[in-house]
Amino acid sequence: MRVVLAVIRREYLQRVRSKWFIFGTVAGPLFMIAIIAVPIVLGLRDDVEERGLLILDRTGILYERVASRLGGALVVERIEAGESAESTLEGRIQSGDISGLLVLDAGTLSAGRAVYRGLETPSAIRRILIQQAVVESALEVRLLDASDADGARALLDGGQVEYQSFLGENSDRDDPAAALATGFAGGFLLYMTLLIYGIQVMRAVLEEKTTRIVEIVISVVRPGQLMLGKILGVGAVGLTQLGIWALSVVLLLTFGLPYVVAARPELLGLEAAMEFVPRAAELALFLLFFVLGYFLYSSLYAAVAAMCSSDEEAQQTQMPVTILLVVPMMILMPIMENPDGPWGTWLSLVPFFSPVLMFPRYMAGAPLWQVGLSLVLMVVAIVVVAWVAGRIYRVGILMQGKRPTLPEIVRWVREA
Amino acid sequence: MNHSSSSRISASGPAVLLDGVTKQFGAHIAVSNLVLDIPRGSIYGLLGPNGSGKTTTLRMIMGILRPDRGSVTLLGEDTNGTARQRVGYLPEERGVYKRMKVIEHLEFLGEIRGMTRAIARQRAMIWLERLGLPEWAAKKVEDLSKGMQQKVQFIGTVLHDPELLILDEPFSGLDPINQDVLEEIVRDFHKRGTTIVFSTHLMDQAERLCESVCLISRAEKVLDGNLLEIKRQERSGAVALDYDGDDGWLDASEVEAVERTDSGVRVRLRDGADAQILLQRAMSAGVEIRRFEIVEPTLHEVFVRHVGEAAAAEAGLPSGYQAMGGAV
Numbered sequence: 001m002r003v004v005l006a007v008i009r010r011e012y013l014q015r016v017r018s019k020w021f022i023f024g025t026v027a028g029p030l031f032m033i034a035i036i037a038v039p040i041v042l043g044l045r046d047d048v049e050e051r052g053l054l055i056l057d058r059t060g061i062l063y064e065r066v067a068s069r070l071g072g073a074l075v076v077e078r079i080e081a082g083e084s085a086e087s088t089l090e091g092r093i094q095s096g097d098i099s100g101l102l103v104l105d106a107g108t109l110s111a112g113r114a115v116y117r118g119l120e121t122p123s124a125i126r127r128i129l130i131q132q133a134v135v136e137s138a139l140e141v142r143l144l145d146a147s148d149a150d151g152a153r154a155l156l157d158g159g160q161v162e163y164q165s166f167l168g169e170n171s172d173r174d175d176p177a178a179a180l181a182t183g184f185a186g187g188f189l190l191y192m193t194l195l196i197y198g199i200q201v202m203r204a205v206l207e208e209k210t211t212r213i214v215e216i217v218i219s220v221v222r223p224g225q226l227m228l229g230k231i232l233g234v235g236a237v238g239l240t241q242l243g244i245w246a247l248s249v250v251l252l253l254t255f256g257l258p259y260v261v262a263a264r265p266e267l268l269g270l271e272a273a274m275e276f277v278p279r280a281a282e283l284a285l286f287l288l289f290f291v292l293g294y295f296l297y298s299s300l301y302a303a304v305a306a307m308c309s310s311d312e313e314a315q316q317t318q319m320p321v322t323i324l325l326v327v328p329m330m331i332l333m334p335i336m337e338n339p340d341g342p343w344g345t346w347l348s349l350v351p352f353f354s355p356v357l358m359f360p361r362y363m364a365g366a367p368l369w370q371v372g373l374s375l376v377l378m379v380v381a382i383v384v385v386a387w388v389a390g391r392i393y394r395v396g397i398l399m400q401g402k403r404p405t406l407p408e409i410v411r412w413v414r415e416a
Numbered sequence: 417m418n419h420s421s422s423s424r425i426s427a428s429g430p431a432v433l434l435d436g437v438t439k440q441f442g443a444h445i446a447v448s449n450l451v452l453d454i455p456r457g458s459i460y461g462l463l464g465p466n467g468s469g470k471t472t473t474l475r476m477i478m479g480i481l482r483p484d485r486g487s488v489t490l491l492g493e494d495t496n497g498t499a500r501q502r503v504g505y506l507p508e509e510r511g512v513y514k515r516m517k518v519i520e521h522l523e524f525l526g527e528i529r530g531m532t533r534a535i536a537r538q539r540a541m542i543w544l545e546r547l548g549l550p551e552w553a554a555k556k557v558e559d560l561s562k563g564m565q566q567k568v569q570f571i572g573t574v575l576h577d578p579e580l581l582i583l584d585e586p587f588s589g590l591d592p593i594n595q596d597v598l599e600e601i602v603r604d605f606h607k608r609g610t611t612i613v614f615s616t617h618l619m620d621q622a623e624r625l626c627e628s629v630c631l632i633s634r635a636e637k638v639l640d641g642n643l644l645e646i647k648r649q650e651r652s653g654a655v656a657l658d659y660d661g662d663d664g665w666l667d668a669s670e671v672e673a674v675e676r677t678d679s680g681v682r683v684r685l686r687d688g689a690d691a692q693i694l695l696q697r698a699m700s701a702g703v704e705i706r707r708f709e710i711v712e713p714t715l716h717e718v719f720v721r722h723v724g725e726a727a728a729a730e731a732g733l734p735s736g737y738q739a740m741g742g743a744v
Contacts, residue, residue, distance in 0.1 A: 006527035014516060213511030216572065219478040220500050220528045398480065411442070 003221050004229045011204060011233025016240060025241050029248035033256070051099040052077045054089070058105040065137035066104065070129065093119055102130065112138050176364075180336070182278055183363025186286050190355045191329045193290060195322065197238040198297040204230050205305035205397070206314050214397045223394040231298045238294060239287075246283060253277045285371070286359060292378040293355035296385055297325065303389035306396030313403055328356035339364040349374050351381035388413055429492055431456045431580050431611035432477055437486035439472050446472040448635040449486070454613055454628070459606055461626035461643075462615040463715065469635045470615035471508055474584050477613075478505050491579060501529045504578035508585040508615075510569045514558035518544070518568055521557055522575060529576040536575060543571040547597065566594050570601060581605060583614035587621060599625070619715040629715070633723040647712040650721065653685040654711040655694060661703025670694050680707065 015021055052075045057063035067076045077098075079089075092098050100118025107113035112135045116122070122130065136156055143152035154160070205227075208214040217226055254277065278286070300321045308314040328347070335344040339361045348357035348366075354374040362371050395412040396404070404412065434452035438445070447469040454460045462470050475481040476488055479495025493499040513521050519540055526536025544550045547567045552560060557568060566589075573581065581602070587595050602612055602625065616622050622629055623643070630640035639646065658680035666674055666681065670689035675682040685691060691710050698705060713721070 002530070003528050006524060010513075010516075010520075010524050014513075207513075208511075211511040211514060212507065212509035213513055215475075215480065215507040215509065216505060216511060216525070217528065218480055219503070219505040219507070398475075 004225050004232075007217075007221065007226055007229025008233040008236065011230055012236050015200070015234065015237045021237065021241070025244050028241075028245050029252070032248060032252055037256075051075070051096065053099055054079050054101045056081060056101060056103045058103070059109055061141055062104045062108060062134075062137050065140055066102075066133050069133035069136060074126075074129075090117075093117065102134075104134070108134060109138050109141060179363045179365075180360075182282070183360035184332070184336070186278075186282070186363065187332055187356045187360040188329070190286070190289055190293060190359060191325060193238060193242060194293045194297050194355060195325055197234055197294055198301040198321070198325070199318070200234045200237070201231055201298040202301035202305040202314060202318060204234055205302045205393070206308060206311065209305065209397050210309065210311075218397070223397065224390050227299075227302055227390060227393050231295065231302065234298065235291070235294050238290070242287070242290065250277065282363065285362060288375065289355040289359050292375065292382065295382045296351060296378060297321065299382070299386045299389040300324075303392040303396070306393040307399075307404055307409065309400050309403070317403065324352045325356070328353040332356060332360060336360055336364065340366060345370065349377060351378045354378050429456075430454055430489075431458075431491060432613065433487075433489040434473070434477070435487045435489075437473075437476060437483045437488060439469075439476060439481060439483050445635050447476070447483075450632070450637055452630060452637075452640070454611065456611050457606075457609050458627045459602070459612045459625055460614075461622040461629040462613065462632065463617070463619065463622050463629055463719070464615075464632040464638075465617055468632050470617075470632065471584055473632070474505075474507075474582055474613070474615060477582060478503065498530070501576070502579045504573040504576070504581045506569065506573040506581075506583045506586055508588070510566070512557045512565055512568060514556070516557055517554055518549070518557055518560065519553040521568065522572055525572040526575050529578075531576055539575055539577075540571060543575065547571065563591050563594055566590060567597065570594075570598060574601060574605065579610060581610055581612045581614075583612070585616055586614050587616065587618070619719065623715050631715075631719055631722065633719075638719070638722045643715075646718060650713050650718045651710065652713050652717070652721075653687070653689065653691075655683045655685065655691050656707065656709045656711050657681050657683060657698065657705065658707035659698065659703040659705045661701065665697045665701035665703065668694065668697055670697075682711070 053070070054077050055063055055066060056079050057066075058081055063078055067078070070076050089098075089101055093100060096119070100116055100122070103115045103117070105114075114134050116130065121127070140152060140156060143155070208217065208230075214226075221229070301318065304318045304321055305314055308317050331343075331347065335341075335347065335357060338344060344357070344361060344366075347353050348361050349370065351374070354377070358366070358371060358374045391413045392409060395415075430453045432452060432454040434450050437447060437450045437452075439447045450469075450473060452473075462473060464470055472481060476483050477490060477495070479488070479490070479500055488495055491499040491502055513524070516524070519537060522540035522543075523533050523536045526540065527533055531539075541550065541553065544553055547570070549560075549564060549567060552564065557565060560568065573583075583602075586598055586602075590598060602614075606612055614625075626643050628640070628642050629646070631638040656677070663681075666683065670685050670693060671683055672686045673684040675684075683694065685694065695705075695708055698708075
């Protein structure tokens with residue numbers, strides 16, 4: 001056991017101390033910060049040089065509604081028809097005194113048409129914002145004409161559909177879109193990390209084999225112990241990195257999001273934003289899928305490395321294993337259109353596909369027994385794969401030269 | 417480390433015992449029914465041409481390969497136990513962790529042999545001093561020259577003060593300085609009672625170092641035993657004589673053939689002839705004898721005699737070794 005610990009320790013420290021690990025681990029959260037911070041910075045800059053948007057309301061009933069919808073984000077100012085000559089307005093726009101002029105007329109009320117005149121086209125977000133405010137205001141006026149005001153407002157706020165399931169809820173999420181997005185992000189992250197750390201194990205095994213140090217090590221350490229030690233060592237590095245990332249994400253979202261929401265209320269309500277923060281149970285399941293998927297794939301990658309004698313050879317040989325990871329990533333989108341359909345159900349129960357497919361399905365509300373079954377099947381697959389991979393590893397790490405053929409590998413597994 | 421030296425004194429029985437060991441790779445038989453008994457405290461040479469099964473044998477002794485048949489006993493235990501931790505094994509292909517610091521590399525090799533990291537570090541520093549590398553301890557292994565890396569490999573092999581050293585072609589690829597360094601380490605450990613087993617295809621090296629040898633060829637043992645005894649048994653009845661005087665006495669019934677050398681002659685005797693009688697003849701002939709030597713065969717000659725010229729040629733041994741040309 002002490003021997004295995006020594007192997008784990010060596011593998012872990014050597015990697016964690018490397019420049020790549022430090023760069024990758026720090027760059028990840030920095031990227032996250034950038035994603036959140038850039039809009040804030042941009043928003044603040046805009047705020048500083050905020051110039052007013054003039055609204056010319058020829059209908060006489062739209063201005064208040066549009067202004068209240070835009071007010072949080074833009075400085076608006078009303079002008080009356082004929083208050084100022086068009087040429088004067090143009091001059092003010094040209095000089096940068098105001099950002100633009102929005103003209104609302106009968107066409108706005110009837111079909112949501114409006115004209116914006118400015119020095120330049122507003123940013124995409126502003127355009128969406130203005131369009132939304134204009135259309136919603138027009139709809140509101142027309143609905144209010146017809147029926148009760150409260151009902152109309154509720155409809156305009158997006159309505160409320162309540163989902164009741166006979167099988168019971170597996171999450172406390174209100175917003176299925178946010179859950180779905182978190183599921184996708186989780187599936188993609190699982191794909192990335194399994195690939196990255198699987199390849200790391202392959203590299204680690206290959207390094208020992210090509211430098212021939214492995215013969216000295218297995219003169220004391222049993223090959224199975226060495227393989228286990230390497231997998232655990234690299235896996236610990238992966239968990240460290242994921243841990244740092246997860247902590248950064250949670251911290252950033254918890255403390256950073258309110259900032260963003262406060263700075264740009266037009267983008268997202270705080271409550272809606274908090275829907276994207278993963279829950280503890282979801283994080284736990286994510287880690288479980290990572291750990292099981294990692295054992296499964298790292299065993300395969302270790303066996304691949306044991307068969308090869310050079311980096312180039314390993315690059316080719318790892319293709320079938322990597323394809324096993326890429327396939328679920330490629331079918332994730334189509335499957336998530338109907339996550340509980342037969343394809344989604346059966347494919348996500350295939351142990352090699354489970355991490356990438358079952359986690360997003362869980363987030364989309366898949367039955368818990370299916371999630372549980374996929375975990376059990378993965379454990380079974382790990383036992384079988386580790387047994388076979390261990391035998392290939394045991395024979396392969398001492399073989400130099402020609403890559404073995406499939407019948408030779410079968411013989412290794414039988415005779416090892 | 418006292419525990420190993422005390423057990424070394426008390427331990428009895430052979431250091432390594434192979435009983436009917438066979439190993440096959442597919443259709444290729446690498447080692448066939450090999451019986452070896454390597455006495456404790458000896459310097460033991462495993463000799464044979466390339467591809468004769470030396471490395472496979474050593475790997476089976478280290479438990480790296482499992483024999484298909486037969487048993488291996490290492491320091492009185494089977495190879496699954498902790499006996500392997502008391503062995504210093506230097507494979508033919510000597511690897512290092514290039515990106516590790518020298519000292520950490522050595523600590524790791526000590527740790528997997530059951531040492532604590534602190535003691536491994538301490539002993540590694542002593543060895544680095546002894547081999548003149550103390551200032552390299554904190555450098556990465558890949559920053560060292562090849563010769564220095566070889567020294568680090570030696571240290572990794574002996575760091576844990578092993579009871580048994582197993583060295584596979586240890587001198588191949590070494591520069592002359594490191595050959596001397598390694599030979600000194602080997603002799604030093606031998607003096608302290610460590611058993612040393614090494615394989616080589618260089619017969620002259622084995623002759624210089626070994627007390628006992630085992631010759632193998634094509635997976636099979638040809639002969640083994642104490643080197644001096646083997647040579648005595650394998651005497652070919654040749655005498656070297658350096659003298660001043662006339663040659664008439666050489667025309668004797670004991671003499672089968674005479675070969676001139678720079679300083680005198682080499683005489684091959686007929687079967688059963690006594691070298692002492694030839695010496696008496698020479699003396700009574702009145703020649704002045706400067707040297708009289710009963711020539712013992714070189715290991716190479718012994719090897720050639722047992723496996724035939726073809727196998728020797730296969731071994732890639734230069735024919736210059738055959739000083740007793742035509743003796744076979």
